[in-house]
Amino acid sequence: MRAFVRYNSRNDPGLLRLLPAETLAQIEIIPGDLRDLEAIRSAMQGVSHVFHLAALIAIPYSYRHPAEVVETNVIGALNVLLAGRDLKVQRIVHTSTSEVYGTALRVPIDENHPLQGQSPYSASKIGADKIAESFYRSYDLPVVTLRPFNTYGPRQSARAVIPTIITQALTQSSLHLGNLEARRDLTFVTDTVAGFLRAAEIEDIEGQTFNLGFGAEVTIRELVEQIFRILDRPIQIQIDPQRLRPEKSEVQRLLSDNRLAKQRLGWTPQIPLEEGLLRTIRWIEAHLEHYPTPGYQV
Numbered sequence: 001m002r003a004f005v006r007y008n009s010r011n012d013p014g015l016l017r018l019l020p021a022e023t024l025a026q027i028e029i030i031p032g033d034l035r036d037l038e039a040i041r042s043a044m045q046g047v048s049h050v051f052h053l054a055a056l057i058a059i060p061y062s063y064r065h066p067a068e069v070v071e072t073n074v075i076g077a078l079n080v081l082l083a084g085r086d087l088k089v090q091r092i093v094h095t096s097t098s099e100v101y102g103t104a105l106r107v108p109i110d111e112n113h114p115l116q117g118q119s120p121y122s123a124s125k126i127g128a129d130k131i132a133e134s135f136y137r138s139y140d141l142p143v144v145t146l147r148p149f150n151t152y153g154p155r156q157s158a159r160a161v162i163p164t165i166i167t168q169a170l171t172q173s174s175l176h177l178g179n180l181e182a183r184r185d186l187t188f189v190t191d192t193v194a195g196f197l198r199a200a201e202i203e204d205i206e207g208q209t210f211n212l213g214f215g216a217e218v219t220i221r222e223l224v225e226q227i228f229r230i231l232d233r234p235i236q237i238q239i240d241p242q243r244l245r246p247e248k249s250e251v252q253r254l255l256s257d258n259r260l261a262k263q264r265l266g267w268t269p270q271i272p273l274e275e276g277l278l279r280t281i282r283w284i285e286a287h288l289e290h291y292p293t294p295g296y297q298v
Helices: 014-018 037-043 059-064 065-088 122-139 163-169 189-201 218-229 260-267 273-286
Strands: 001-007 028-032 049-052 093-097 145-146 174-177 209-212 236-239
Touching: 001 037, 028 037, 037 065, 049 065, 049 189, 059 065, 059 122, 059 236, 065 093, 065 122, 093 122, 093 163, 093 189, 122 145, 145 189, 163 218, 163 273, 174 218, 189 209, 189 260, 218 273, 260 273
Parallel strands: 001 028, 049 093, 093 145, 145 209, 174 236
Antiparallel strands: none
């Protein structure tokens, strides 16, 4: 098993280092850059199945550095697809995102919902999805596209909303957040992983796209209230203007239609939100040193 991670001068594999030692010993970690075709080709030599999850994913970062996000996410995806075509891999599972749908025009959101580039990040993922589709149609590349809806859980980066809420609630007397009325469909990480594994092994699904979402929505305000109940502590909430997206860029509602994944992949999410939040809180409590506060993590 190999993991391709973005090189840095510390040779730091990120939160992969927190995996159990016996698991980490089974992984060959290869540092490099997604934009380097030869690095990707080398890493994929002798590999039968590729899970393409690499991307610059922070939406606020995409406002600041749209060119880097587009180059990494679009050219990076192209490089994975080129290498997969030339090396004749058996399956590429390409990671999309629910952000490609933008604010829901209808709910629940099925795979045929219009795509809306409401941020440079979402536009870059739409571009990557379309390149993946083109390689299936042009070269018969065995690629399957998955669209996770707001995956969360242990080891998630500090820039995501759930670690942001939990970390502040554990360490501060007040909570600094942006839009509290946005609605999200939250899926625990083990459920998302199960969907990826199914997409890698089910036959005759090449060229198809599947939503991986729980199929329930919650506002950020309701999410905060649930976390407060689990922690059994009231905390003051303050709206931080720098955490608000530009008005026309904000995705107000995401709610997945996961029927296709259930039918074709045999996938059904198992972890309800309260249980997933409890597992995540326990993990972050035990690893607070990896979640710096205060401050806004772009």
